[in-house]
Amino acid sequence: MASRSTLRRHDALYFDDGNIVMSATSANNPGSVVFRVHKSVMAKHSPVFADMFSLPDTGTAAETYDGAPLICMPDAAEDLQKLLEALYCQPPFSLVPLSPHNPSIARPVLALSTKYEITHLRQLIVDRLEADWPLTLEKWDALEDMTMSQRSHHYRFPGPFIDDLFPEPASAIRLAHDFDIPTILPAAFYHLLRIPVADDWNLLHKDSPKATAEALWTGRRTAKWDLLRAEDLLTVLRGRDALLRALNAKMFSISLEPEHPEDEERCDKFEGYSALIDIVKGYFEPTT
Incomplete structure (x- = not known):
């Protein structure tokens, strides 16, 4: 004392x-x-x-x-x-939809609401995270398309960073493991698979040269790679390898001479993406 x-x-x-x-x-x-x-x-x-x-x-x-x-x-x-602020203060505790900062804001409240079995407060946070990371790829694609459409409609270059409009995957994955929220893992891993390791949040979000700022403004996304556990990094590597093999197999199977010329564009546009959906759903779906 x-x-x-x-x-x-x-x-x-x-x-x-x-x-x-x-x-x-x-x-x-x-x-x-x-x-x-x-x-x-x-x-x-x-x-x-x-x-x-x-x-x-x-x-x-x-x-x-x-x-x-x-x-x-x-x-x-x-x-x-x-x-205590979450229990006493008004307005009640809330998180901004799709904010990349939600995991860091939620962590202390989630930790203590779990520890002290304050179930309604924990569930409020879990519900927000599950809304940020839809449970199906179809819903994630719809959310992503809507957000990008709103950005292009309301903003001119330079506009906001893409990172500011979407949840950040590495911190979400770490939070999911630390507090047993497996439902957000598929979408978070799916998003992380598309981010190069070189695009690191901590590097590109510092006061940076014009070229780095332009990279973020024009669509490069970043991740907080340093938050991931070793097994999560291994999962990402295995997932990327599985995706590449699936996509290569799909592309190899596309006929070079489709029966109908209009099918060629359809094959290029949808066949590889269909493979991506199948492999991600199967690879990252939480086990029961």
Whole structure:
């Protein structure tokens, strides 16, 4: 427990009528932050907190702060703040549709809502992620076509970065593994397969030369490759190899002399893409 001199009350999440105080160590500043909240609010949302508060004389035998029982939390103060804001503040916690920043914004709230079994808050985040990463390729293609059409209609060059209009796949994949959300993996891997390893988010999103900015403005997409686990990188390599083999087989099977001349364009346009759909659906579909 930090000394009293190193405890700092949170400006917004310290309620005078609260009946429980939580302290948590700050990752960015020395000392600990204390939050004064309400047992009834916390217990309503979380069975873990409900069980904790049902113990006799919660915290009083150990220590009190400002006349209320004090609980030392194992979580980072910054993460606990995000969770309490999601439970207390208005408007309620929300994520911007298709934002590439959703995984980083959602991570602390998702982590603690999972840990403390706040199911409605976890489900809200999962629903948003599943909307960002459609469960079928057909829905992903429709979303991608709509977004690109809106960009071309409303913006002139240079316009916004393409990356700003679509979710970022590597951070989504890492989040899916860390918090058991397998449903978003197929679309996230599919999107990642089309991004060259050289197109790295951390490099191209820095203050960069004009040529790099133009590359992003005109359609190059990037990924946060450094967030991927080794097994995810291996999955990408295997997926790309499978795609190349499938596409080569499809292209080899196309007749050089179709019965109807108009079929030639159709073959070039759809046969390879059909193979891509089949292989991605089969390769990245989460197993049950």
